[in-house]
Amino acid sequence: MSAVPGQVEPLVIEPTRGWRSLGLADVWRSRELLWFLTSREIKSRYRQMALGPLWIILRPLLTMVVFTVLFGHIAKLPSNGIPYPLFTFSALIAWTYFSTAVGATSGSLVAQLGLISKVYFPRLVIPLAAALGGLVDLAFAFVVLGLMMAAYGWAPTWWAFAIPLYLLFSMLTALAIGLWTATAAVKFRDLQYATTYGLQIWLYATPVAYSASLIPQSWQLVYQLNPMYWVVAGFRYGLLGEGVGPKPIMLIPLGVVLALLVSGAYIFRRTERTIVDSQ
Amino acid sequence: MSDIAVSVQGLSKRYRIGAPATQSSGMRESLRRSITGPFSYLSASLREPTDEETLWAVRDVSFDVPKGQVVGIIGRNGAGKSTLLKLLSRITEPTGGRAVIEGRLGSLLEVGAGFHPELTGRENIFLNGAILGMHRTEVRAKFDDIVGFSGVERFLDTPVKRYSSGMYVRLAFAVAAHLEPEVLIVDEVLAVGDAEFQRRCLGKMEAIGQEGRTVLLVSHSMPTISRFCKRAILLHGGTVAADGPVNDVVATYLQSGHGIGSSVTWDEATAPGSGSARLRAIRAIDADHITQDAFDIRRPIGIEVTYDVLEPLTFVPWIQLESDLGGPIFSAFDTDPDWRQPRAPGTYTSTAWIPGDLLNEGTVVVTISLHTFAAGGKAEIHAMGRQAIAFQVLDAGDGTTSRGDAVGTWIAPVRPLLKWDLERDQA
Numbered sequence: 044m045s046a047v048p049g050q051v052e053p054l055v056i057e058p059t060r061g062w063r064s065l066g067l068a069d070v071w072r073s074r075e076l077l078w079f080l081t082s083r084e085i086k087s088r089y090r091q092m093a094l095g096p097l098w099i100i101l102r103p104l105l106t107m108v109v110f111t112v113l114f115g116h117i118a119k120l121p122s123n124g125i126p127y128p129l130f131t132f133s134a135l136i137a138w139t140y141f142s143t144a145v146g147a148t149s150g151s152l153v154a155q156l157g158l159i160s161k162v163y164f165p166r167l168v169i170p171l172a173a174a175l176g177g178l179v180d181l182a183f184a185f186v187v188l189g190l191m192m193a194a195y196g197w198a199p200t201w202w203a204f205a206i207p208l209y210l211l212f213s214m215l216t217a218l219a220i221g222l223w224t225a226t227a228a229v230k231f232r233d234l235q236y237a238t239t240y241g242l243q244i245w246l247y248a249t250p251v252a253y254s255a256s257l258i259p260q261s262w263q264l265v266y267q268l269n270p271m272y273w274v275v276a277g278f279r280y281g282l283l284g285e286g287v288g289p290k291p292i293m294l295i296p297l298g299v300v301l302a303l304l305v306s307g308a309y310i311f312r313r314t315e316r317t318i319v320d321s322q
Numbered sequence: 323m324s325d326i327a328v329s330v331q332g333l334s335k336r337y338r339i340g341a342p343a344t345q346s347s348g349m350r351e352s353l354r355r356s357i358t359g360p361f362s363y364l365s366a367s368l369r370e371p372t373d374e375e376t377l378w379a380v381r382d383v384s385f386d387v388p389k390g391q392v393v394g395i396i397g398r399n400g401a402g403k404s405t406l407l408k409l410l411s412r413i414t415e416p417t418g419g420r421a422v423i424e425g426r427l428g429s430l431l432e433v434g435a436g437f438h439p440e441l442t443g444r445e446n447i448f449l450n451g452a453i454l455g456m457h458r459t460e461v462r463a464k465f466d467d468i469v470g471f472s473g474v475e476r477f478l479d480t481p482v483k484r485y486s487s488g489m490y491v492r493l494a495f496a497v498a499a500h501l502e503p504e505v506l507i508v509d510e511v512l513a514v515g516d517a518e519f520q521r522r523c524l525g526k527m528e529a530i531g532q533e534g535r536t537v538l539l540v541s542h543s544m545p546t547i548s549r550f551c552k553r554a555i556l557l558h559g560g561t562v563a564a565d566g567p568v569n570d571v572v573a574t575y576l577q578s579g580h581g582i583g584s585s586v587t588w589d590e591a592t593a594p595g596s597g598s599a600r601l602r603a604i605r606a607i608d609a610d611h612i613t614q615d616a617f618d619i620r621r622p623i624g625i626e627v628t629y630d631v632l633e634p635l636t637f638v639p640w641i642q643l644e645s646d647l648g649g650p651i652f653s654a655f656d657t658d659p660d661w662r663q664p665r666a667p668g669t670y671t672s673t674a675w676i677p678g679d680l681l682n683e684g685t686v687v688v689t690i691s692l693h694t695f696a697a698g699g700k701a702e703i704h705a706m707g708r709q710a711i712a713f714q715v716l717d718a719g720d721g722t723t724s725r726g727d728a729v730g731t732w733i734a735p736v737r738p739l740l741k742w743d744l745e746r747d748q749a
Contacts (some may be wrong), residue, residue, distance in 0.1 A: 162436035316415035
């Protein structure tokens with residue numbers, strides 16, 4: 044079935060030449076569907092799993108233990124006076140959301156080809172739902188972090204109120220990458236493997252397991268072009284009062300992300316009309 | 323608002339089918355290709371396809387459908403029916419031309435519609451409502467009707483991946499038909515459901531048509547199309563081959579060789595068979611031995627097979643009839659004692675007579691073979707004409723057939739005219 048609510052004017056079906064509008068109004072009218080697909084994304088992820096939602100918490104927790112043992116105890120890297128578990132977990136939850144969102148968005152079009160080939164709806168809803176799906180995981184992770192902070196007797200700073208903005212930044216980054224890769228993955232399925240691999244490298248290029256202060260001054264400028272550097276820094280700054288808050292240089296990665304996002308959305312719209320044909 | 327619900331003008335769709343493969347030659351070539359392969363795949367995917375890499379699935383199709391009309395779309399597999407419906411449902415974009423649809427569009431393409439296998443039946447109803455742009459409260463208002471119609475109450479909280487294909491299509495049709503589209507597009511769903519459900523589907527679509535809503539129906543079942551639609555469009559090779567009153571178009575389809583013909587002949591070179599026997603001709607004939615495409619349901623039908631016997635063996639002709647609804651109707655051997663003796667080489671003709679008032683309305687496809695039985699009942703097949711010919715059985719509908727005064731679809735491969743006794747019990 045296919046229709047957009049409130050549609051009264053006749054539906055015209057014809058080939059579009061070149062670029063076309065993003066159709067954001069159609070996406071907005073389909074918000075009920077967006078909500079449904081998001082909750083379905085969450086539900087179907089944990090269905091038929093013995094531990095179910097426990098995985099949401101276990102995944103970053105186990106990584107935290109590994110990082111703490113490897114980098115905190117064995118390598119004895121500095122954490123600027125912050126307990127290593129707190130230090131790494133506060134960044135890990137941001138990173139886990141980001142990498143989950145990139146993975147889900149990248150694979151979303153291929154995963155939903157069954158639905159796409161049977162019914163029409165604004166296709167942009169699909170990557171959006173994939174990016175939003177990870178937020179529930181994040182909420183659970185925040186609860187765990189809150190318990191840990193209470194256990195260590197650590198209080199957040201006023202900058203914690205900026206965290207939603209940093210979260211938005213990481214979501215936009217994930218979408219910018221996801222839109223490009225999801226579009227390309229329809230034709231080139233290998234891209235999904237490349238994305239997974241790229242995320243692993245990216246993780247080590249971001250101060251999640253270690254402190255950014257370890258990076259030599261001469262490399263800091265390049266290092267800080269990474270948008271996830273700022274997200275992770277923002278999480279730590281707000282939650283633990285460690286590191287740096289927003290700085291003007293942050294506008295460069297932000298600008299790059301926005302440019303990638305808008306261009307990705309247009310590429311997506313350009314490709315979506317023939318997605319079904321390239322199966 | 324005009325009176326036209328669906329207007330299609332010059333609609334075309336070109337698919338990329340890939341270049342004809344070139345033969346690999348030798349180790350060196352395959353080594354070279356394993357290195358250049360990814361690059362040529364990349365460049366082939368990005369550049370414009372050449373003519374031989376493309377296929378026009380739908381080409382320059384034009385028609386108008388007035389509001390409230392129920393139109394059948396027929397044609398062989400690959401004629402472009404499903405592609406046309408996909409274009410109209412906005413699943414894929416046309417390469418050229420234009421279509422205008424007035425009003426809310428509901429479509430049910432193939433089995434399953436927009437169902438997610440992991441979600442339950444209940445969740446999928448709401449998902450489809452959301453796809454159609456309905457609010458949850460609207461879907462809730464129709465929920466009981468949908469569930470009642472589909473008959474899957476007991477499985478509402480089971481993921482639909484565990485549904486049988488029949489349950490799947492019942493729920494899909496129920497959702498599509500009850501969410502009140504003004505234009506309903508349905509592709510070959512009736513082939514899956516059981517008889518009772520098919521009857522309800524047709525009734526529901528009829529009701530939708532009577533409410534002034536428009537239906538485009540693809541089906542391979544000519545009786546369904548004939549009974550249900552006033553107008554039919556015949557597609558062939560992606561273009562409109564005929565468009566008009568349903569009976570004319572169905573007849574054109576059946577007679578034009580777009581389907582399997584009611585007779586077939588082979589010359590010596592192409593005749594199916596072995597060194598012992600080969601088939602030369604098969605046809606469907608009436609009592610006067612004239613080849614016919616369509617038979618009155620009351621008249622006997624002859625299946626005539628001509629074959630060459632090359633070695634003096636015993637040959638038993640065998641026929642099998644299949645219904646267009648799927649599945650065999652019956653099969654039969656020639657049980658005449660004549661076949662139990664070896665036959666002298668030469669050309670023979672066997673004719674099996676199917677009595678009138680036995681087969682139901684519809685398309686009947688015939689397979690014929692020649693067998694030799696060895697001791698112990700083991701059979702050897704010498705020649706087979708698989709789905710070699712097809713013919714139609716039609717009901718005049720004048721009240722004198724086995725249908726009586728009844729109307730509607732009769733789902734069963736046979737429809738015998740039985741002798742009924744009536745006695746009044748003594749009080």
